[in-house]
């Protein structure tokens with residue numbers, strides 16, 4: 001019972017934090033509680049009854065749900081469900097544990113894929129096993145704080161949001177429940193991405209169609225874990241207990257962990273992503289809070305939309321590209337050699353010391369023309 005009381009106390013304090021945030025008076029400091037408060041004046045509802053409806057089961061990253069690259073037929077209403085899960089998450093091989101806030105249990109949340117002109121209809125569920133209020137801000141949506149103003153749900157509630165996907169590209173979504181809750185929830189893992197494909201698929205900006213054989217979704221996450229007097233990472237009973245210490249680390253702007261898909265090593269070794277020589281991959285890479293600079297060691301960005309927006313022609317042949325914090329980028333690459341490729345944030349301290357490294361394991365025939373070892377290491381002649 002004592003634990004239970006602590007939990008309730010924590011919840012009250014955190015709710016109070018949300019209310020207090022309104023004092024700052026900025027639009028981000030408090031989220032409207034209703035459609036009316038969000039300034040949504042109900043107009044004539046679009047008649048969507050004639051549109052086909054598709055229900056999509058989302059897949060945990062780096063996987064992506066099955067989808068058509070070129071749209072079949074006209075616009076659809078695409079139904080997704082995200083269930084919010086507050087859960088402990090081990091983020092390194094020291095066993096460092098954060099009280100993560102997640103969409104569907106994974107960091108990042110799953111990648112959603114639709115086509116330009118489709119309607120996204122999202123059911124957001126906040127089960128009563130959670131302690132906090134949450135919502136969702138889609139950078140791909142227009143109005144009401146990206147939907148954040150219409151989706152604030154308490155534990156035990158669900159809400160349904162529909163928006164029209166008018167702009168093609170890869171976009172971040174994240175929780176944004178107001179004031180200091182916004183960065184806290186985002187750096188606790190509560191972010192993901194949506195890809196709005198052009199109806200006729202991707203192209204190189206000069207009319208040449210581009211397609212991919214495999215798609216991977218990488219969400220890069222900065223974590224800010226407090227340390228004790230001996231320099232060891234601290235663990236806490238609950239997210240609420242960790243909040244004030246974590247805020248102090250957050251304000252240094254120096255992450256203790258910078259990882260792909262929720263934990264150092266989540267996409268390396270046994271967990272490496274796989275492909276074959278000759279296959280083309282699309283990597284969607286999001287960072288909801290902080291700039292990053294992906295690099296594929298031993299390969300290139302054949303076509304890169306570094307800010308992820310498909311109406312801009314992709315850059316070609318890149319060695320490293322820049323994704324600004326709060327955006328998702330996309331890169332297309334055809335593997336030409338077998339082997340292990342490291343895909344890193346090319347701040348190499350972040351890659352090696354903080355965790356931002358993934359692996360691709362590629363099978364196929366080695367091309368001696370592209371590279372060969374002319375002489376093995378041997379004594380200097």
Ligand SMILES: [Cu+2]
Nearest residue numbers: 134175185190
């Ligand atoms: Cu949240």
